[in-house]
Amino acid sequence: MIQAKLGFIGAGNMNRAIIDGLLSAGVNPQHIAVSNRSEQKLGYFADRGLTTSTSNTEVAALADVLILGVKPAQLLDVAQELKATCAATKPLVISVAAGVLTEQIAEVLGADTPIVRAMPNTPSTIGEGAAGLFANSLVNDGQRELAKTIIQACGIAVWVEQESLIDAVIAVAGSAPAYFFYILETMVDEAEKLGLNPKDAKALAVQTCLGAARLVQSTETDLATLRNNVTSPGGTTQAALASFKASGLDETLRAGMQAAVARAQEMAAEAARGR
Numbered sequence: 001m002i003q004a005k006l007g008f009i010g011a012g013n014m015n016r017a018i019i020d021g022l023l024s025a026g027v028n029p030q031h032i033a034v035s036n037r038s039e040q041k042l043g044y045f046a047d048r049g050l051t052t053s054t055s056n057t058e059v060a061a062l063a064d065v066l067i068l069g070v071k072p073a074q075l076l077d078v079a080q081e082l083k084a085t086c087a088a089t090k091p092l093v094i095s096v097a098a099g100v101l102t103e104q105i106a107e108v109l110g111a112d113t114p115i116v117r118a119m120p121n122t123p124s125t126i127g128e129g130a131a132g133l134f135a136n137s138l139v140n141d142g143q144r145e146l147a148k149t150i151i152q153a154c155g156i157a158v159w160v161e162q163e164s165l166i167d168a169v170i171a172v173a174g175s176a177p178a179y180f181f182y183i184l185e186t187m188v189d190e191a192e193k194l195g196l197n198p199k200d201a202k203a204l205a206v207q208t209c210l211g212a213a214r215l216v217q218s219t220e221t222d223l224a225t226l227r228n229n230v231t232s233p234g235g236t237t238q239a240a241l242a243s244f245k246a247s248g249l250d251e252t253l254r255a256g257m258q259a260a261v262a263r264a265q266e267m268a269a270e271a272a273r274g275r
């Protein structure tokens, strides 16, 4: 189990999902401290026995591992605020921010700072997260292991060896829960229009999503074969899939993922300009 002291900067959706995941995995709440600019979001964590503070430096001073979970536009300013504390305590820094490069963070915190970029997603909150990790060259083997252990406590994690691939992880995992929620919203809405009551419509759509994902995980059978197993020639599924294809669903999904990558690249430029 993780013995390092973890300091979370920012008590928003993503850091909360990671902390929930860690607590469910049995990490000692006394090993976790969290700061937020406003007091309001800290009560949830104080109630669970975590150390909380509105002072980022107070939390950073306690941390062997510092998890930066503020919005990208705030990240480099927060790093500046933490610079002196980090120079003294030399934590492993993990940033979960989309679009802010390790080099940009190191420019603020110092070129000798070990930095991991993690790109997790909110299902981390129930231990079902999917994350990508990238380490700069200052991160040693023990720190790589520790970073992976922290993120894996909330789901699966894979290393990428080029930082640009974190943007691909954003497209397929970080942002992707929202795609599935969006698809489910539409499916539930249409099922209601077709006459099912809202409760049954949601239960059927969500269980189908879960069942399909679990089926994929439980077998070596490839995705196309699993799809074909549902698709009787001349049947209903074929009609639905033909309609999806005719309206360009493949291209729509690809374009959405490319838009996420393009936005991540813009955000790095914005973070640089914002300083």
Ligand SMILES: NC(=O)C1=CN([C@@H]2O[C@H](COP(=O)(O)OP(=O)(O)OC[C@H]3O[C@@H](n4cnc5c(N)ncnc54)[C@H](O)[C@@H]3O)[C@@H](O)[C@H]2O)C=CC1
Pocket (backbone or CB within 6 Å): 009, 010, 011, 012, 013, 014, 015, 035, 036, 037, 038, 041, 056, 069, 070, 071, 072, 074, 078, 096, 097, 098, 119, 120, 121, 122, 174, 175
């Ligand atoms: N929400 C998601 O699904 C994912 C988010 N991320 C990344 O996580 C980071 C946080 O995103 P969310 O949690 O969605 O945002 P959020 O807005 O829910 O959380 C950010 C938190 O930081 C606090 N904050 C702002 N300025 C601060 C400061 N100077 N000092 C201390 N706290 C401050 C805010 O009060 C807020 O509670 C972003 O960089 C985002 O790119 C990464 C993967 C997935």
Ligand SMILES: O=C(O)[C@@H]1CCC=N1
Pocket (backbone or CB within 6 Å): 098, 170, 174, 175
């Ligand atoms: O939308 C965003 O920018 C963040 C990064 C991945 C998920 N949420």
